[in-house]
Amino acid sequence: MFKPNWKKFGIAAGLSLSLVAAGCGSDEGSSDEGSSEGNAEASKEIELSYVEWDTEVASTNVIATVLEEQGFDVTVTPLDNAVMWESVATAETDGMVAAWLPGTHGELYSEYKDQLVDLGPNLEGAAIGLVVPEYMDVNSIADLDAQAESTITGIEPGAGVVAAAESAVKEYENLSDWEVQTSSSGAMATALGEAIEAEEEIVVTGWSPHWKFQKYDLKYLEDPKGVFGEAEQIKTMVRKGLEEDMPKAYKILDQFHWEPADIESVMLAIQNGADAEEAAATWVEENPDKVAEWTKGIK
């Protein structure tokens, strides 16, 4: 007889507590539609999506810091690759600075390109290809025969660099009995670290900028058949209508552009244990000239 009363009491207490808490809460409007009250940027809330790769963690946090300094309330949301693209295309999020083109995100770009605004590259000189440790005695994809148990360690299935590696296996006769083992970015990095630790052979799908080049002695294998395409660019994509809703934010995102050395310094700081936001804030503080270029013409 006694216990059920306690249960009821507990439930009642819990409910009333949450009600009290509910009373204290403030009612927040939804921020999905940028309310277009003229050009006053009434809605100063902006949501950026990104994919949790080391480059994107660095760049998204840096641009978020800059937007915050300009008085925006920035939310950054990490999403799965495809979901990130979809969210900008459907105006769920306002934009992203993480579009790897033409290779890595090629398929997603062709899927959603009509529903996005392409603000051009924010970083050039990115590359994808097959990467091996410096101590391996091979310099070109054409020279591979049976190293690393004839396996290429890849990242997420569906990533452009994995697709490129799969077509490399088809294109190069010497890779006819090779296979591409898909995993995840993190698992690939771990496998690479383990192999280097043990001085074993390993071939991974690599891309730069990435901290692995800072941390280990690595090299890209030459790609005489050009399967991995030319250098990649990382582009900025925003939702349709952002220019009308938030011209200031649009302009900053449009003017956002930096060099591999910049992004790699932020990435290395994060890799060495700094919090992503801290690392971004530090970089912004130390590079006022760059930031001034991005915020040029913003009152």
Add this chain to the structure above:
Amino acid sequence: MLNNIIDFAPEIPIADWTAEFTEKLTETFSFIFTPIEENFDVFMEFVSESLYAIPPLIIMIIVALLAFFITGKKLGLAVFSLVGLWLIYNQGLWEHLMNTFTLVLISSILSVIIGVPFGILMSKSKTAEAIITPILDFMQTMPAFVYLIPAVAFFGIGMVPGVFASLIFATPPTVRFTNLGIRQVSKELVEASEAFGSTGSQKLFKVELPMAKATIMAGINQTVMLALSMVVIASMIGAPGLGREVLSALQRAQVGTGFVAGVGIVILAIIIDRFTQNVNSKGKKA
């Protein structure tokens, strides 16, 4: 030769149909989906922020006290809750915990609200059972990754599509166990209640549901656990919480961070599991 027999038809464009169907669905029902998404999002954010606004110590004490009384005045779960929650707080994951708890709580409540009526319907009609059972199988076995993209198309990103994905995955046990529980109520009791002239609804609420309560609660317990197992996948579509920490640790190869967030999920799971088990039994003699 043999292949000619089965090659009579070209490849059926199921993939294209699905894509078109999803698009149509999104367009047709956006007038329903969009308000759901917006209001629900505000509501869930409000719930998790309210929880976060309560001082952690108060929550820890309330949970420990509830655990103490629910388990029949034993100290085990109370101490575990206190230590476990403190550990999560100590690791700086308190806000993530509140977000995850909100996701699990809302998903579970909705699963039960939807699941129990369907379970009752199944128990009352052979036809309903024949129709619903394969649907439940489908819901439980279809890999969650398949409906992540439609979930985003319907409900945007964040908690709401996460709840939607959880619902698909976590509702079936409640339905199944409700059905099972009611079907297991002894025939004699049901006949006796009929003999005393009880109406259909009296029979259901006064005899069948009380008799089936233990089984139904076991189903609800399963549902809550499955909802909890969805938190990492829900984070792929923007749901905040411990799942996001796990996911980002995976993508950045940070074993330590991932483990800490994972332990947070385990602690939450154990607490929720023992709570849902014990609310049902009157202070089980463990």
